[in-house]
């Protein structure tokens with residue numbers, strides 16, 4: 001029995017030999033069992049690529065990834081993965097889809113939870129999947145995933161096409177069910193505000209690299225927001241600073257006490273994430289449960305060996321080579337960082 005849900009060591013993925021861009025590079029991280037982990041980052045950061053590796057749908061170009069103490073292929077029965085485009089059989093009805101889930105997972109199937117998720121959305125078991133809206137399909141995909149009673153649930157932007165009420169309600173069901181069964185959940189999302197309070201672990205990716213990784217509380221505690229007259233913040237590590245008139249606001253990683261004259265505040269998750277997205281060259285930081293202190297990693301240049309956001313290469317050469325024979329992420333995801341408001 002392992003206490004680790006996901007462990008990646010120097011994981012790297014390069015799509016197509018002619019492309020210079022790496023979708024993921026030097027990705028080393030560990031997720032303990034039982035956590036609810038948010039995976040955030042701008043478009044094209046590598047979130048879907050990381051989740052697809054964990055699901056065993058992509059083969060690493062370099063490095064390795066282990067899931068539930070074994071290879072992703074060997075763990076497939078014990079995990080569920082909901083891809084961004086929520087693939088389902090359009091010609092089946094909702095009821096037939098759930099029966100298929102039961103037949104494919106005879107030893108694990110939890111008909112009660114699958115039925116509840118569908119019922120809470122008011123879905124008719126006789127409706128064909130092709131006649132459902134995007135949000136209704138998401139509900140069926142989540143019913144299939146939770147019905148499998150997985151030890152690890154991988155969700156790629158699960159809530160993106162749900163209305164706010166459905167989002168809130170489904171997230172509640174998902175978290176309550178996961179807490180009851182000790183399911184590890186890994187969920188990518190652009191709605192950071194929604195993740196605060198739901199997730200206890202964070203992976204922030206940028207340019208295919210790990211920028212922040214670790215328990216949410218520890219990551220938040222390792223940072224301080226300071227405001228004061230423009231001045232030198234040494235010896236603290238400044239992640240990002242902005243000036244307004246003679247005032248300066250900065251997100252720092254304090255090295256000891258912050259001097260007098262600075263007003264200090266604890267950052268919210270959104271402030272932490274947005275500051276790192278606005279400052280792509282800030283040093284990466286990985287924390288573990290055991291860390292009381294944190295270790296900074298070397299600053300990297302996200303573009304030094306090929307830009308994973310290079311739209312021209314990814315799309316024009318026509319060599320997006322999803323290992324499953326189809327484009328893993330048809331939306332391309334290459335528009336770069338968007339760092340305003342509650343979304344990243």
Ligand SMILES: Nc1ncnc2c1ncn2[C@@H]1O[C@H](COP(=O)(O)OP(=O)(O)OP(=O)(O)O)[C@@H](O)[C@H]1O
Pocket residue numbers: 015016021022023041042043044045046047048049050308309310314319320321322323326327328329332333334
């Ligand atoms: N099948 C593929 N073939 C070629 N390039 C790909 C493929 N899948 C992803 N990429 C590229 O890898 C990079 C990372 O993509 P990925 O989909 O993992 O990002 P993401 O963080 O999930 O983005 P988004 O938030 O837009 O969903 C992007 O530059 C993307 O164009």
